[in-house]
Amino acid sequence: MAIMKLVFLVLFFHHANAQTLSTNFHRYSCPNLEGIVSRTTSKFISTTPSLAPALLRLHFHDCFVRGCDGSVLLNSTAGNTAEKASFPNLSLRGFQVVEAAKAAVEKQCPWMVSCADILALVARDAVFQIKGPFWPVPLGRRDGIVSRANEALANLPPPNFNITQLITSFGAKGLSVKDLVVLSGGHTIGVSFCSSxxxxIYNFTGRNDADPSMDPAYVAELRRMCPPSDATTTVAMDPGSAQDFDVDYYSMVRQRRGLFQTDAALLDHSATNSYVQQHSTPLGSKSFFDDFAASMVKMGRIGVLTGRAGQIRKICSVVN
Known part of the structure; x- marks a missing residue:
């Protein structure tokens, strides 16, 4: 009986460990992992800083569909339309950075590190390299082998969600109201197509009108930059500092200059509104950086595959 209990305990702890991400997960299997990924990411960000928000968005879009399993990286096949071909993902960029980091890792640690782990590291490094916050990335994810376009549509919150829909969407992923307003702060960097x-700004209620919650002067600015039916022009989500990771985004939201309805919606809930007000000055930068780091770690754990689930893909765009 004692031997059986011992075997049970060994199996139990092995299973528990297999389900837990750890910053030390690749300490022995790939000790230079973080340096390899950081150097590779830096080569891209140093010449094209606009890839930083793109890579952050790529990580977000991966985690919100099937969890952080690298499924957003998979290409469509003859019998399946993958997530990256779904409408919300058509503007995703940065796949080449993940592939380059994966190739560099494979040279030193073949078949050891998942694409999901590499995407999480690349997103962190890209943000840090444009002077954003740094956070420890727990590792040990496995790659998924399923990627469906319709699941992206069903799981990614669109830019016209109201605050109730946003809270429900984030809550379904285990993220709190605070995580929602903190992660929305990622809009401090990057651009958006006018079509989004x-x-x-042109037909909010179907009567050729603008959203009344938006600053009219800002509406006029956006109309000058975005003619009706414009599908190619992009504008900064945080005008004036779209390449700087800072708290200016919250200032814009407070001034009713949030670009999306999801930005404006942050003023419609007591907790999110309070956060916006408190962090809309430079004095809020330190706590925002700390909060963003914590929320990114939390987001990076959504629905992860561990242990023997999934696989370690050799090439991120195709299953083995």
Whole structure:
């Protein structure tokens, strides 16, 4: 009986460990992992800083569909339309950075590190390299082998969600109201196509009107930059500091200059509104950086595959 209990305990702890991410997961299997990924990411960000918000968005879009399993990286096949071909993902960029980091890792640690882990590291490094926050990335994810376009549509919150829908969407992924307002702060970097908010400035209620919650002067600015039906022009989500990771985004939201309805919606809930007000000055930068780091670690754990689930893909765009 004692031997059986011992065997049970060994198996139990092995299973528990297999389900747990750890910053030390690749300490022995790939000790230079983080340096390899950081150097590779830096080569891209140093010449094209706009890839930083793109890579952050790529990580977000991966985690919100099937969890952080690298499924957003998979290409469509003859019998399947993958997530990256779904409408919300058509503007995703940065795949080449993940592939380059994966190739560099494979040279030193073949078949050891998942694409999901590499994407999580690349997103962190890209943000840090444009002077954003740094956070420890727990590792040990496995790659998924399923990627479906319709699941992206069903799981990614669109830019016209109201605050109730946003809270529900984030809550379904185990993220709190605070995580919602903190992660929305990622809009401090990057750009958006005019088509993503065109209805808000041209035909909000179907009567050729603009969203009344938006600053009229800002509406006029956006209309000058975005003619009706414009599908190619991009505008900064945080005008004036779109390449700087800072708290200016919250200032814009407070001034009713959030680009999306999801930005404006942060003023419609007591907790999110309070955060916006408190962090809309430079004095809020330190706590925002700390909060963003914590929320990114939390987001990076959504629905992860561990142990023997999934696989370690050799090439991130195809299953083995």
């Amino acid at each position: 908010f065109a209805t808000r």
